Amino acid sequence: MKLTLADDTEDVSLDFGNEEELALRKAKIRHPLATFFHLFFRVSAIVTYLFCDWFSKSFVACFVVILLLLSFDFWSVKNVTGRLLVGLRWWNQIDEDGKSHWVYEAKKVPSSATAPTEVEARIFWLGLIICPVIWTIFFFSTLFSLKLKWLALVIAGISLQAANLYGYVHCKLGGLKNLHKIAAGFPAQQIFQRETPEGFQKTVLKGIGT
Numbered sequence: 001m002k003l004t005l006a007d008d009t010e011d012v013s014l015d016f017g018n019e020e021e022l023a024l025r026k027a028k029i030r031h032p033l034a035t036f037f038h039l040f041f042r043v044s045a046i047v048t049y050l051f052c053d054w055f056s057k058s059f060v061a062c063f064v065v066i067l068l069l070l071s072f073d074f075w076s077v078k079n080v081t082g083r084l085l086v087g088l089r090w091w092n093q094i095d096e097d098g099k100s101h102w103v104y105e106a107k108k109v110p111s112s113a114t115a116p117t118e119v120e121a122r123i124f125w126l127g128l129i130i131c132p133v134i135w136t137i138f139f140f141s142t143l144f145s146l147k148l149k150w151l152a153l154v155i156a157g158i159s160l161q162a163a164n165l166y167g168y169v170h171c172k173l174g175g176l177k178n179l180h181k182i183a184a185g186f187p188a189q190q191i192f193q194r195e196t197p198e199g200f201q202k203t204v205l206k207g208i209g210t
Contacts, residue, residue: 038081041073074160085124090167132161
């Protein structure tokens with residue numbers, strides 16, 4: 001007598017998408033070159049300012065080198081590292097009427113392959129915030145020690161790095177406000193569509209449109 005066994009098991013597909021995405025976000029640095037140059041120019045400018053007397057006795061040479069490092073840092077942070085490390089960017093554009101407009105943009109839904117990691121974001125914001133604070137300390141130390149020949153350079157360092165800080169904070173806060181508006185409006189819209197009759201919805205929406 002032969003016995004047949006019925007296989008009642010089913011193949012169940014497990015969704016590991018969220019776990020994989022979370023693991024990628026917490027992974028190691030995904031953009032090592034951008035992360036390196038995000039800190040390299042600004043740290044080099046600070047170190048050169050502190051120890052420039054050891055390298056050269058020429059004030060003009062030190063001034064030019066530090067100013068170049070600050071300029072390279074401003075350009076790289078504004079145009080490259082902010083976009084890669086945190087998905088933010090800001091710029092100025094001129095419209096057809098010749099008016100200048102500042103544009104602050106935050107990437108809404110980055111793909112898992114290009115999304116910045118938490119380590120990169122932490123490095124980006126720490127470097128962006130700490131370095132202007134250091135240049136502010138240099139400003140007061142230069143002022144109180146009466147080394148006025150360095151004052152213009154220190155003010156340039158504060159201005160360039162504070163500009164990037166302001167731009168990216170504006171991008172971040174603008175992105176959060178947009179997300180809050182979407183999050184606040186979406187559930188209300190779903191409840192409205194679910195709980196009200198279709199005819200009443202059309203009447204209300206038509207009145208709102210007019």
